[in-house]
Amino acid sequence: MKIFIINPDFGVTPEQMAARCHLLSVHVGPDVELHMECLVENHIEIDSALDAALAAPEIIKMAVRAESEGYDAVVLYCFSDPAVDACREVVSIPVVGGGQASCLLAPLVGRQAGLLLADTARYAEKQLFVAQCGVDPARIAAIGGIEARGVDLWAERERVLDLLTEAGKNLLAAGRVQVLLLGCLSFLGLAHPLSERLGVPVVDPAVAPVALAECLVRQGLKTSRKAYPAPPLRKRTWQSGQL
Template sequence: MTDKKPLKIMYLNPVGDDAVVDPIFADMARDHKLPGTEVHVTALPKEHYAFSHIEFRTYEAMVTRGILRAVRAAAEEGFDALAIGCFYDTALHDAREISGDMIITGPCVAACEIAASLSNRFGIIVGRRKWIHQMQATVHSYGHAERLAGFYDVGLGVDDFQKDHAETNRRLLAAGRKAVEEDGAESLILGCTMEIGFYKEIEKELGVPVIDPSIAALKRAEYAAILKRQAGWVPSRKGSCESPPEAELAAFNVFAGDEPVFGSRIVIPAN
């Protein structure tokens, strides 16, 4: 890259800041980012978005405002790319409208792209059956309907995955075995960012690629940032990608107010 400035990536946890969860994502970023990449792991302000998960559309609707404000602020700070850290890809298309030259991705779209490059059929292991209807519609909208072997729920909510690692691993492995041995999945996606850290054991046991969606989102954002620097590829602003006029945003006071945009922020510097 001719531009020697570090790549700047934001991994946005779309819930209130969490002393347990954010360091897990920070460790993930530290382990997987390139040396020339600076990563900021951020979360929404807890005083306004006190959710520990957004499993329900109701919660998603409420955090969407916070996500859009965070995206706007990150673009103004000069970030190259931002990953929205929820497998629902919450507010992905909304965020892309107002991201400027900053590229937006999410765990679902990134993981599906990677799985499709590694295999012809993939299965997605999710926490609860509740999630499947919405996630299936999303995966189909990304063009992967024919590649999808199925969804496999393990009866765990977002807040449950990190409580008992042995039990979580047992359930994920059983679901993965069903996907591979019964339904012909050739790779697997873990369908929740809080399933982070379990992919290696499942991969070892089942012998197929297992995509951790948090890693996928971070690396897809980083790759997009590299292409932006090297090839000049920035988001389109034509047709359906058109952004709201700045004059209207100002007239409607869309981003007005002095409430905090971010709660926690952990910076993993370039090295």
């Protein structure tokens, strides 16, 4: 089984992507091959709705290429699930976004979950996003997070873990949630130590879509054309630029 992981941030090195795949490989079967690529045409990091929109054309092309190269599933390596619906329209293999996969898993291990973001400015956006993922907003009962702008999430892992610990304690202290959900895929690998510190389940948003993609492929499940009909055949052009 081959899973193609689209990292929608520009400038991630091959070594960094290989390291992420190595961490993820622990959570899938030995017969699963993980391959990650990032954006190369657009200098974008997904930190806003604008970024997600600008990255979409290249993400869609990468998904189409993945299917043509024989991959069994596509994973969007971002909690915002950029272009997920468009990708599902143009390929037949499963397309799994980090955000939706994580939100769907959280209710399986707790009645209400708390979402921890890497950007406190995006609380309102993510509150609406939860409903779009197919999860009753009442099941994601609280949103918190850390202010990670200016923080290297990979180089300062212990600091990030400490910040998440405090933010998680605050959500748990309110008594409304029993499980935590990390809302940024750069938090890969932090769910387990955070769970040990806080004593509650913590969903890793990077592991969730990869494991769920594997599950879909093993069951032979593909995207329903009733839900995601192929776009009408016609010529489409667009122009890339700077903003």
